[in-house]
Amino acid sequence: MASAKTSLSQRLENSEDADEKVRMARQTAIEMMRKAGYDIGTKVKVVVDPQLPFMGYTMPQGGNFTIVVSGGAVGSGLLEGLLVHEMSHVYRIRTNHPSHNSQILEEAIDNLGTKVVLRDYQQKIVHDLLNDIQDLYADDISFKVLGNSPIIPADQMTRFLQDWVKDEPVKSHDGVMDSWINASIMTHNARAIAQMARHRVEDIGSRAEQTNKRFLSQISPRVAGRFQYFRNLLENLREDMTAEEYRALLADYLRQFLKIAEKN
Numbered sequence: 001m002a003s004a005k006t007s008l009s010q011r012l013e014n015s016e017d018a019d020e021k022v023r024m025a026r027q028t029a030i031e032m033m034r035k036a037g038y039d040i041g042t043k044v045k046v047v048v049d050p051q052l053p054f055m056g057y058t059m060p061q062g063g064n065f066t067i068v069v070s071g072g073a074v075g076s077g078l079l080e081g082l083l084v085h086e087m088s089h090v091y092r093i094r095t096n097h098p099s100h101n102s103q104i105l106e107e108a109i110d111n112l113g114t115k116v117v118l119r120d121y122q123q124k125i126v127h128d129l130l131n132d133i134q135d136l137y138a139d140d141i142s143f144k145v146l147g148n149s150p151i152i153p154a155d156q157m158t159r160f161l162q163d164w165v166k167d168e169p170v171k172s173h174d175g176v177m178d179s180w181i182n183a184s185i186m187t188h189n190a191r192a193i194a195q196m197a198r199h200r201v202e203d204i205g206s207r208a209e210q211t212n213k214r215f216l217s218q219i220s221p222r223v224a225g226r227f228q229y230f231r232n233l234l235e236n237l238r239e240d241m242t243a244e245e246y247r248a249l250l251a252d253y254l255r256q257f258l259k260i261a262e263k264n
């Protein structure tokens with residue numbers, strides 16, 4: 001009995017600790033954003049989902065925002081950095097940047113046409129492709145906000161982005177699925193490498209470049225030959241874009257992706 005009681009009170013204490021950590025991190029992140037010139041107001045709630053299998057996400061609801069962070073993120077030492085990243089999405093949504101205009105994104109997917117019937121994993125890949133661009137635009141802000149702060153040391157950011165680059169293509173009995181997944185690995189590699197250049201994160205030891213080279217050498221040259229297109233597009237995304245320009249950019253990005261993902 002005594003030990004059960006101890007563990008229950010311990011758990012309560014831990015969850016109070018977590019609440020307090022989240023409360024303070026939210027305050028710190030909002031303040032850092034404001035000082036850097038990115039006022040997001042106060043209609044931002046932060047909640048913890050202990051079961052969430054990835055770091056976090058943001059849900060807009062009317063003019064309010066709920067940021068959901070994983071249990072793991074709370075104790076990771078990366079909580080403030082994560083909140084600044086999510087709050088940068090909030091800023092992009094509030095200022096109506098085309099990259100965060102849900103109507104434009106839906107149209108881009110609809111415009112793929114009725115000919116392309118997307119299976120679940122394909123929908124997820126397309127969703128992640130669009131998310132990659134949103135993350136780059138969010139991090140244009142979060143890197144400025146975090147720039148001079150010690151929350152994420154530079155070498156940790158280097159390793160973080162280097163670890164995103166994969167060197168192993170998938171190979172299964174499903175050729176179409178392999179083709180889609182390998183095309184998506186290539187574009188995610190392009191995103192990590194483009195992000196390093198875009199946000200001036202040094203690729204120490206050229207590890208990201210070398211890992212990607214090994215990946216490209218193992219996939220079809222037809223697909224590997226398109227790496228540079230994705231890298232350039234992601235590295236050179238412009239801050240100021242009209243809705244029309246952004247629609248055109250997404251249409252081209254998705255069309256180029258489908259070209260390499262779809263065999264035939």
Ligand SMILES: [Zn+2]
Nearest residue numbers: 085089135138
């Ligand atoms: Zn994000």
